[in-house]
Amino acid sequence: MKMRSSAAVLNRTVLTMPIPNYQSRIANAQALMRSHGMEALLVFSAENLRYLTGYTGEAAYGVLASHTLHLITDYRFVEQANADCLHCTVICRDREKTTLAEVIGEVLGNAAVSRVAVESEHLSLDLFTKIQHHFQPITLVPINGIVEGLRACKDEWEVAQIRRAAQIADQALEALVAQIRLGVSERDLAMELAYLMRAKGADDLAFPIIIGFGENSAKPHCVPGYRALKEGDFVLIDFGAMINGYRSDMTRTFVAGEPTEQQLSMMGTVLRAQEAAIASTRAGVSGQQIDREARRIIDRSPFAHYAGKGLGHGVGLKLHEHPFLGQRCEDTLHTGFVVTIEPGIYIPGVGGVRYEDDVLVGEAGASCLTHAPKFFQISV
Structure with missing residues (x-):
């Protein structure tokens, strides 16, 4: 028995539908973050970063605060990040001079926050400890599912x-x-x-x-x-x-x-x-x-x-x-x-x-x- 085709021939051109509404996604994540009593969220999941920013590269980390979103990467991916991410601030970390924990701590300090949610499924104990050490006024709270809950409903x-x-x-x-x-x-x-x-x-x-x-x-x-x-x-x-x-x-x-x-x-x-x-x-x-x-x-x-x-x-x-x-x-x-x-x-x-x-x-x-x-x- 031969298989009958049930799908039309694909047009391999790029879809003409509008690009995702990243501003709306960011705002929804910020609102959900606040509903958990958090003032910021550290985003380490590659899929969550892509959902919020459109970033398609590697070696990136996000810091979501009440009115800002920063994406931290390094020289290898900064051009790609600037091209992909139109609704967040891209930070290029000098890996020879500054640790990831130090940069995250600086961003959190500038945001003047105290309670910070972390995606514990994607954060090592070592990095958790270093972030806490470099920015001691904050309380890191392991929370999962903030962005994942938004991702469940597809637009x-x-x-x-x-x-x-x-x-x-x-x-x-x-x-x-x-x-x-x-x-x-x-x-x-x-x-x-x-x-x-x-x-x-x-x-x-x-x-x-x-x-x-x-x-x-x-x-x-x-x-x-x-x-x-x-x-x-x-x-x-x-x-x-x-x-x-x-x-x-x-x-x-x-x-x-x-x-x-x-x-x-x-x-x-x-x-x-x-x-x-x-x-x-x-x-x-x-x-x-x-x-x-x-x-x-x-x-x-x-x-x-x-x-x-x-x-x-x-x-x-x-x-x-x-x-x-x-x-x-x-x-x-x-x-x-x-x-x-x-x-x-x-x-x-x-x-x-x-x-x-x-x-x-x-x-x-x-x-x-x-x-x-x-x-x-x-x-x-």
């Missing part, structure tokens, strides 16, 4: 980037499936898929490609190796493209040749579970509720013992970001969230099945951004 421009990344992935998979033959290795197939995504316009891969044949498909994050494709193998492919820093994430599972009754049952069960979960996804429901719909289908099947533990996650500047859907997820979904829905069944020594799509949450329901068909058999 129109962000959705457009993810949608384009998903379209590229759709087209790359269509081209790949037509080339799959017995004897090809997982590694070779992964290399070809990476080439196809870049050839179709991806800036980069969203993450290292996951491909598992046969029994290897039971490993949810199988690293492609030299396992050769055989007649009757499961073929699990999990991959995504990146556009302007935003990622897509999709999984499809096929059988090379004629599926067995067990394989058909596994694939049908997972597909029904995914469809039920997507149908229940809308603004106002929790991750628990969505997970419950998928789990209800799998729990009634012969494969309940082999169900994957999680259902999905937010996707955007990071592959895995807030919210994380599953049995313990009490977070409520909001309009503009982009999440994956990816139930799976994994039987050691036999194989695994997962279907995954990126969905955009709306008031009345969810719409899929990934569109590759989900047929069960490929001709080899």
Whole structure:
């Protein structure tokens, strides 16, 4: 069976939509920071810096205060920072004369602040101690999730980037499936898929490609190796493209040749579970509720013992970001969230099945951004 295209041919020109509203993002982060009783926030996450400033380089650190945002870098990236960052002040640190802690302390001192939030997930104890030492009047308060909470709700421009990344992935998979033959290795197939995504316009891969044949498909994050494709193998492919820093994430599972009754049952069960979960996804429901719909289908099947533990996650500047859907997820979904829905069944020594799509949450329901068909058999 040949794969039918469900995505239009991509126009590889730059999108004409307006650039992100960084001023609004900065103002929202400042307001949320103040709501936590903080007068400043040290931003060390590369994704959070990019979200607030548009900076795409390396070796940068942000100091967000009530009315200012400073980005600290060095001579290697200062030109790029000045080009990328139109709504913050760029500081070029002389690494031979001044430590990072000293520069941060100076910026905080000039801002006349006392309570400073720090992204503790991205700050070493060593740097934490040095900052405190160089600017003793302040109290550093470990807080996570200020900028991440804002990033969870995508604006129109962000959705457009993810949608384009998903379209590229759709087209790359269509081209790949037509080339799959017995004897090809997982590694070779992964290399070809990476080439196809870049050839179709991806800036980069969203993450290292996951491909598992046969029994290897039971490993949810199988690293492609030299396992050769055989007649009757499961073929699990999990991959995504990146556009302007935003990622897509999709999984499809096929059988090379004629599926067995067990394989058909596994694939049908997972597909029904995914469809039920997507149908229940809308603004106002929790991750628990969505997970419950998928789990209800799998729990009634012969494969309940082999169900994957999680259902999905937010996707955007990071592959895995807030919210994380599953049995313990009490977070409520909001309009503009982009999440994956990816139930799976994994039987050691036999194989695994997962279907995954990126969905955009709306008031009345969810719409899929990934569109590759989900047929069960490929001709080899």
